[in-house]
Amino acid sequence: MGHEWKALKDRFGRLRADDLLDVDPGTHLTIAEVLSAEHIVERRAAGRKDGTILTELSRLRTVCNWAAQRGMMKAAPKWAMPPIPRARTRHLSREQFARFLESAAVPHLRLFAILGIATGGRMGAILELTWDRVDFERGHILLDNPERDRTAKGRALVPMNESARAALLQAKEAALTDYVIEWAGQPVASVKKGIRAIGKAAKVGVVSPHDFRHSAAVWMAEDGVSMSEIARYLGHKDSRITERVYARFSPEHLQRASQSLEVGEFTQKRLAKRSPGLPGTEIEKAFELGKSLLENKPRAAFVQLDEVSDRFVIQLKNGVALAIPPTIMQSLTGLLPGLLSEVEVIGSGHGLHSKTLGVDLLLLDLLAKAIGAPAEAKRRAS
Known part of the structure; x- marks a missing residue:
């Protein structure tokens, strides 16, 4: 908290708690809200x-x-907040990890990398691991430290x-x-610099200790291990976290959804049945977009309702935006629930219940082609 307060105290330190609830005329x-918005602008500029x-x-x-x-303030203030950054999920392929190990000459760094993959543990859990929790006879490793205070981040008992x-x-x-x-006869506080140096020497890019945990999860997903089993291995208390990050690496991911979009009149009839009153041309557009979504490698994006144009704006990672009519978006929401995640709330104006939908989408040209509206595709002003 000390580092954070150092950045906050000049702007917020002079205020009483209830001053934060006053309204700026x-x-x-x-x-x-005003001061937190100013803080965002100033820190970004820095x-x-x-x-x-x-x-x-x-x-x-x-x-x-x-x-x-606890009644020490009249109410909890509202704040301006920057968007939540997309999680970094870089992982090593098996070939990259082999090259990494070949370059890992320092024993404790090599051991850390092997345990990072074998246990899927976080850096802190592995560095805190003591020999009394390594059971060679039963063949398991207890990453959870009984003397450690409980936190939201779970630690698992994993096979050796x-x-x-x-x-x-x-x-x-x-x-x-x-x-x-x-x-050198001492416990290790961090291996970040050493791991980074080995990654550079092995020419596998920038490697962090957490990349081994991601790699372990990805390898398991690629081998068809269930999301619930991966969640237990990683110590996730909620398997939805595991599915949101790693399901796309599983060969079974979206298979059932893909089968529901088999080309043919039957599937289009199903779509029409789920979207009564939707014009036939709109059904065809939604159907084609759905096929493209599942047949091509997804790209992360966000969808927001633009209340001015009354359209859903798809924002891709590369800065490209695309406006989608609400009728098509409504059909996709009903047809492809597996593509939607982290649904928050808005009104029911279009039969949807989300202000911001996290959606896996493909490249802009496929989207534009699928809905037949390339004129609506535009690059966001930088």
Whole structure:
């Protein structure tokens, strides 16, 4: 919290808690909303990323929510917040990991990489791992530290595969401390710099300790391991988190949805039945867009309702935007629920219940072709 407060105190430190609830006469927004919006602009100008800014303001919001719940504030303030950054899910292929290990000459870094893949554990869990939680007889590794305070991030009991067993037995013979990962007779606080250096030497790009966890999950998904099993392996308390990030790597991902879109009159009749009153041409457009979505590799995007044009604007990662008529979007929502995630709330104006839909979509040219409206595709002004 110290680093975050350092960034916040000049703007917020002079205020009493309830001052944040006052309304600014010029904007009709609360002081909290005005100051947090100013904070976002200033921090971006200083080169800070939205993830950093979000963390800073979230700390302040948490404190105020805590105070409001205990009657120390009249109410919890509303805040301006930057968008949540898309999660970084970089992973190594098996060939890249083999090259990484070939370049890993430092024993504790090599052992960390092997355990990162074999256990899918977070950096903190692996660095805190002690030998009393490595059970060679039963063949499992307990990543959870009984002496550690419980947090929202779960830690798992995982099986010990042969790669991990061989590496651990070798490390056990040379152990000088109770910690599995050690260097010069001392536990290790971080391996970020060392892992990055090995990745550079192996020419596999920028590698972080967390990439091994992602790689483990992706490899399991690619091999057809169920999302619930991967969730347990990673220590996720909610398998929806696992599915949102890793389901796309599974060969079974969207197979059932794809089968429902087999080309033929029957599928189009089903779509028409799900969207009564929709003109036939609109049904065909929605059907073709749905086929394209499932037949091509998805690209991440967001969809928002533009209340001015009364259309759904698809925003792609490359800055391209595309307007979709609500009738088509409504049909896709009913037909392809597997493509929609993290649904929040809006009114029922178009039979949808989301203000912002996280949707897996393909490239702009496929979208434009599918709905036959390339004139509506436009590059967002940079």
